[in-house]
Amino acid sequence: MIGLFAQKIGMTQIFDENGRVFAVTILKLHENRVTKINSKNDEFQITISGGMKKNISKAQKSQLTKLKIDTSLCWSKEYHTKNSYQLSDELKANIFEKDELVKIIGTGKGKGFQGTIKRHGFSRGPMSHGSHHHRKPGSIGSTYPQRVVKGKKMAGRMGNNQVTVKNAKIIDVDYDNNILVIKGSIPGSNKHKIIIFKND
Numbered sequence: 001m002i003g004l005f006a007q008k009i010g011m012t013q014i015f016d017e018n019g020r021v022f023a024v025t026i027l028k029l030h031e032n033r034v035t036k037i038n039s040k041n042d043e044f045q046i047t048i049s050g051g052m053k054k055n056i057s058k059a060q061k062s063q064l065t066k067l068k069i070d071t072s073l074c075w076s077k078e079y080h081t082k083n084s085y086q087l088s089d090e091l092k093a094n095i096f097e098k099d100e101l102v103k104i105i106g107t108g109k110g111k112g113f114q115g116t117i118k119r120h121g122f123s124r125g126p127m128s129h130g131s132h133h134h135r136k137p138g139s140i141g142s143t144y145p146q147r148v149v150k151g152k153k154m155a156g157r158m159g160n161n162q163v164t165v166k167n168a169k170i171i172d173v174d175y176d177n178n179i180l181v182i183k184g185s186i187p188g189s190n191k192h193k194i195i196i197f198k199n200d
Contacts, residue, residue, distance in 0.1 A: 001103075002079040003197040004032045004091055005050030006180070008106070010190050014171065014181070024171055025186040027194055029178040032091040033069050035076065044081050048091065051075040051193065075193065093178045095198055101167045103197040106187035110160030120153045163187035 009026040016022070036047035049064070051074045064073060067088050096102070116122040116137045125133035137155065140148055165186060172181040186194060 001197050001199055002046070002048065002081050002091075003077060003105070003195040004048065004095075005030045005075050005077075006194045006196050008186055008188050008190055008192050008194050009179075011185065023184060025182045025184065027180045027182060027186070027196065029093050029180065029196075031070060031073065033067070033073060034085045034087055034089045034091070035063060035067060035069075035073075036078075037085060037087060042082060044084060045078060046081060046085055047076055047078050049073040049076045077195070092175070093173050093180060094175050096170055096173055096180060096196075098170060098173055100170045102170060102182075102199070104165045104168050104182070104186055105195045105197070106163055106165075107192060108159050108161050108163045108187045109189050111158040113156065114158040115155045116153060119155065119158045122153075 006027040006029045009028050011023055011025050013021050014024050030050040030052060032048055032050040034046055035049045038045040049060075052072050056072065056074045060074070060076070064070065069088055111118075115135055117124055117135055122137065124135050125131055127134060140152055140154065165184075168186070169183040170180055171183050173179070174181075180196065188194065
């Protein structure tokens with residue numbers, strides 16, 4: 001299984017042959033290059049670099065310069081595959097097909113420090129008749145063990161976590177512009193980094 005780096009463009013709606021409307025997410029594939037290959041037995045360990053950034057580390061820049069490819073590819077990830085590749089090979093949208101199921105990894109939107117109602121869906125207290133319990137979490141402990149149990153649902157940082165979407169369906173592929181149309185929503189804000197995995 002290998003993954004390509006992409007950028008989330010945004011969401012829109014499309015209609016199918018029966019006139020039904022459903023939401024889709026547009027992904028733009030970055031330039032993805034094979035920058036390292038190791039072979040062992042019948043399996044290949046390859047490194048794919050992608051993304052675009054002005055400033056990268058000297059080690060990354062030196063490796064990319066030796067391969068005579070763009071020196072702004074800032075993201076790298078290793079994969080194990082049985083398919084053979086050559087150094088500097090560019091992987092584009094043509095490795096994906098319409099109606100194919102893929103796995104997608106992204107980073108969810110960060111929402112900062114939130115209370116228990118927004119973070120965990122707690123119910124609020126009464127808003128009238130002198131109640132002072134509106135959006136408070138309520139009791140957080142008990143007689144035993146006389147401490148707050150680990151994992152207790154409380155206020156805290158919400159979002160900005162890695163989210164994996166399995167069996168996402170590709171609705172359409174624009175091979176000329178390296179664009180994928182995915183059914184449903186994809187984690188992250190617009191312009192965020194997405195990794196889309198190809199089963200091979």
